[in-house]
Amino acid sequence: MPxxxxxxxxxxxxxxxxxxxxxxxxxxxxxxxxxxxxxxFEFNRYVLATNSEDGLTSDVDAIEAWHVAFFQLSDGAADELLAEAEDEWLADAFDQALDCLRRSANWIDSDAKFGELAKLPVGVASEA
Incomplete structure (x- = not known):
């Protein structure tokens, strides 16, 4: 049953x-x-968040860490893992995975800036 x-x-x-x-x-x-x-997200990318080896746990009291991973959708092949992170808090795991993606060769620069997932201009410090 779903x-x-x-x-x-x-x-x-x-x-x-x-x-x-x-x-x-x-x-x-x-x-x-x-x-x-x-x-x-844009560019056929998506993020998955889970909190157990088997996906989302039914026992929210048993959550030890959130795992967040960015993927690139692929035609026919398995989707490519671009970046991932794990933390006790979902928001922190997401921020860490996004930061990992931003610093990687997998980051896409674009003339169009799509919300919070746009690369920071050179010389601009991110808010921590």
């Missing part, structure tokens, strides 16, 4: 936090019987 609604109810705060951090909708998705929070 558990998308159950996880949506359980992880409302996490969905709101990622939606606020990314300025995009966050949803619960089922990936081969493994549930995760997903946010889609």
């Amino acid at each position: 558990r998308t609604q159950e996880h949506t109810d359980r992880y409302t705060d996490a969905l709101i936090a990622l939606a606020a951090a990314t300025h995009r909708p966050a949803n619960i998705v089922n990936l081969h019987d493994r549930y995760a929070i997903r946010v889609d």
Whole structure:
């Protein structure tokens, strides 16, 4: 039986936090019987957030860490892992994964700036 609604109810705060951090909708998705929070971005990229080896746990008291990973959607092949991080707090794990992506060769510079995921101009310090 699908558990998308159950996880949506359980992880409302996490969905709101990622939606606020990314300025995009966050949803619960089922990936081969493994549930995760997903946010889609430009350039066929997306982020997945989980809090256990098996995806989203049903026991919120057992959460030890959040794992956040950015992926590049691929045609036919497995999606490419671009950056990942893990932390006790979802927002911190997201910030760390985003920072890792920004510093990597996988970052895409664009003339169009898409919200918070735009690279900072040279000489501009990020707010910590």
